[in-house]
Amino acid sequence: MHEIEGMTEFLIGIVMIIGGMHGNELTGVYLIKLFEQFPHLIERQGFEILTLLANPQAIAECRRYLEKDLNRCFNKQDLQNLTLSSFEDKLARQIYNNLKSENQSQINMFVDLHSTTANMGLTLILIKLHPWLLQLAVYLSSINPEVRILYIPSHAANSFLISQCELGFALEVGPVPQGVLNAVLFQKTKEIISVVLDYVQAFNQGSIQSKTNTLALYEYAGTIDYPRNEHGEIQAMIHPQLQARDFEPLNPGEPIFLTFDEETITYKGESTVFPIFINEAAYYEQGIAMCLTNKREIVVEAS
């Protein structure tokens, strides 16, 4: 793994918690509103915590976005390209400039709250295998076995807002429909945020003992689209045997789709994979029926 160089030499000054990057993912939206109403819920000693409702207009309309997925607008080239004029391109530049004016270099950590119609449980999404984040991942996994760690390499995630920050990560919880609050998932997400903030406080106070440990990491390896006809219309659904089985092994020859006229389509890959984001509503239009990951056990070494 990476060296954990310098890990004990920095302190976390500002954490920003983000909700409503997608306006119909209500868990994050209402957690941010709750935190803004009752700041003591997230106040900790020794560092500042900011909140952001990323796309208020999309939240008001309860839509993922108005013109373009906001969380695909943050790569550096796009932010500098003033000819990009969609509502969300402009909003991304505004958010980025606000962050800079708040002295972005002081913001050490982004926590971006998302929800999904897929059975993703409580998933921590990392886009960099930063040793500090891996220690956090080990810690969260150890106190809550429901927590899973997904790694999307930054080349596939460089348009996410969290890519703007050294310690950026997302929390992805599900299954919950778009436009719906699930009280159990809401409370679990709130609890994880609380644990993360406690961990940051303890880290700053020097009371985190980093440990060498193994971690189950699901590493993004691509996507599978639905079967489509010549007009781009889907011709099949997620197979009942695969529905809700995110993070479970899928072997070659096992069912993945059921066509509308009831033909089973099997997985044609050559090795076992671990599908995630199975049947996520927002991905139909993106040509994604599920994402595939490889599961590996990594050793996270103590600093």
Place this chain on the structure above:
Amino acid sequence: MHEIEGMTEFLIGIVMIIGGMHGNELTGVYLIKLFEQFPHLIERQGFEILTLLANPQAIAECRRYLEKDLNRCFNKQDLQNLTLSSFEDKLARQIYNNLKSENQSQINMFVDLHSTTANMGLTLILIKLHPWLLQLAVYLSSINPEVRILYIPSHAANSFLISQCELGFALEVGPVPQGVLNAVLFQKTKEIISVVLDYVQAFNQGSIQSKTNTLALYEYAGTIDYPRNEHGEIQAMIHPQLQARDFEPLNPGEPIFLTFDEETITYKGESTVFPIFINEAAYYEQGIAMCLTNKREIVVEAS
């Protein structure tokens, strides 16, 4: 119950199956597309079957509607009010005029396909207690114990398209997120449609023996909104103990909401009710956290 007068004296000439009244309820949308691609699936002897994708623009955008809920635009006054100019008001008039030009009096039955994020299972929604429909309800309940019968009196449902037809009813299936296909619910809905069409064919052939039987009817009795603050923002979620318990008894004093700061709110009514459409995504904006029904056993008499 109503007299079943004339029940054996008419034949059903045309059945129209409708999907996509709400553009993000994919079960109905893709069933209609399937039926249009493979008409033999719904062809029966002795009557004609039409299909309608009600709101193609909303379907293309995977939204419930563009400007206004289409299934609230079909009351007679609104259809005659040419000053109503929303996209869906115009579309409703167009659908209505098309039906008339197809000699609407020949269309005896509308089957309107809906899906919901609530745990509604397979629900037949009636807006008139027409004896023919009650016989159908008894039959469907008898061959599939999952089928439930919801009665929304027509004064509360006179803006539904199905109110335009003597034998109009809706199928409401769930739980499934908006914008998502669930293969199991898709197949169950398809099977119910097939059974209904077989029943119509048998009825026309005179081979349906109507029987006196009891039927469990859930009768619409109003709605409950989420607790809201002075800005209209919701302050609580469906309580975990009530989530997904559609059609189950709710007694006074039992939990219905959990506020964001974790206070339980109980049901303040004076008698047992049977909530439905619990946590339906589309109803947040309508001020509906759930609908309440009264359950009663009725006697459906043989003709």
